[in-house]
Amino acid sequence: GDALVRFVSKGLSKKKPNTKGYYNYLLKIKSVLTFLTSLILISSAYWISHVYYNKPIFFALLAGGLYVFVISFSGFFSCLYYSFNDFKKILIKESIFQTLKLILVPLVVLFSLSFSEEILFLNIFLVISFCYLVGLVFLLIKKPILSGKELDEKEKKEVKKFILPITVTIFSGVFFSYTAMILLGHFVDSEFIGYYSASLTLISSIGALLVFSVVLLPIFSGLGGKRLERGLKKSILIIAPFSLIIIFFTILFAPFIINLIYGVEYSNSIFLLRILALLILSGALSSIYHPYYISKGNTKLIARLFVSIAILNIILNYVLISILVEQSHFMAVVGASIATLISSYVYLGGLILFREK
Numbered sequence: 001g002d003a004l005v006r007f008v009s010k011g012l013s014k015k016k017p018n019t020k021g022y023y024n025y026l027l028k029i030k031s032v033l034t035f036l037t038s039l040i041l042i043s044s045a046y047w048i049s050h051v052y053y054n055k056p057i058f059f060a061l062l063a064g065g066l067y068v069f070v071i072s073f074s075g076f077f078s079c080l081y082y083s084f085n086d087f088k089k090i091l092i093k094e095s096i097f098q099t100l101k102l103i104l105v106p107l108v109v110l111f112s113l114s115f116s117e118e119i120l121f122l123n124i125f126l127v128i129s130f131c132y133l134v135g136l137v138f139l140l141i142k143k144p145i146l147s148g149k150e151l152d153e154k155e156k157k158e159v160k161k162f163i164l165p166i167t168v169t170i171f172s173g174v175f176f177s178y179t180a181m182i183l184l185g186h187f188v189d190s191e192f193i194g195y196y197s198a199s200l201t202l203i204s205s206i207g208a209l210l211v212f213s214v215v216l217l218p219i220f221s222g223l224g225g226k227r228l229e230r231g232l233k234k235s236i237l238i239i240a241p242f243s244l245i246i247i248f249f250t251i252l253f254a255p256f257i258i259n260l261i262y263g264v265e266y267s268n269s270i271f272l273l274r275i276l277a278l279l280i281l282s283g284a285l286s287s288i289y290h291p292y293y294i295s296k297g298n299t300k301l302i303a304r305l306f307v308s309i310a311i312l313n314i315i316l317n318y319v320l321i322s323i324l325v326e327q328s329h330f331m332a333v334v335g336a337s338i339a340t341l342i343s344s345y346v347y348l349g350g351l352i353l354f355r356e357k
Helices: 002-012 019-043 045-052 058-083 087-112 117-140 153-187 190-210 213-221 225-252 254-261 269-276 279-295 299-324 329-356
Strands: none
Touching: 002 019, 002 058, 002 153, 002 279, 019 045, 019 058, 019 153, 045 058, 058 087, 058 117, 087 117, 153 190, 153 299, 153 329, 190 225, 190 254, 190 269, 190 279, 190 329, 225 254, 225 269, 225 279, 254 269, 269 329, 279 299, 279 329, 299 329
């Protein structure tokens, strides 16, 4: 997706853009990777559900093979529209998806309450996959017009050189995002994973209002030199104050937010929400630096930094969870939250430090 945005955006600034060649080549790579990912998930579903987690998620993981496939291509075609700065169609697609999800998921949950937990999780994943599929079909209607020819070997080599570090970064990012959840699944009861997941989901939703990487990447890709540096500084000066204000109100109104959305049963999530609220600032600023480095083609640096932080995050999470779980399952979740917070700010510090160098 990042590669599609970068190369198509750059191509559009030329007199004879070769957008079709990059699109076709990246679509082939995307198709292979997505198919393999879905296959691996389905193949390992039994081991994950019965051996590692020992929780009723086997059928959900099988449905996850479809979910991964649909969400993957939905993201890819969204990036195509980002490349053309066409955010209107993305807005409509997202509106369709969210509306369907708000209507269908509660209905499916109510319908499935009389069944086992495994069937409930299966049905939830199937209905969300359907919602994504409808959004994907909408994106495929009247796609942006592409022009050009197939890439030559030199151009393919350039794409691969860009993609490989980004792939490493994405894998590291996945591990970074879900390390706490994966480790907690092995150490604590399901309800405590729910407290952490609820808090993290809220922070991700709130933080999404300040994440402009998909908007900034095509803009930064068309800039260079001092204009790029000015664009970066202006973006930071706008985003940082808003982030701090949102953090303040999230911490202040955490009890109201949790009770309104999840109910008093999730009161343990209030303290976690206040801790994880600090992720809003690091996430927002990192989302500005990320397209900055990509637009400069400096993907190797991001990859090395992200791999290092992912390893740090795994170590911190394991150490804090394994130590604090001796006190209580809730303290183990607090440890996971602190580990994620520390890793996030170390990553941001690395982005700032390496830019100055």
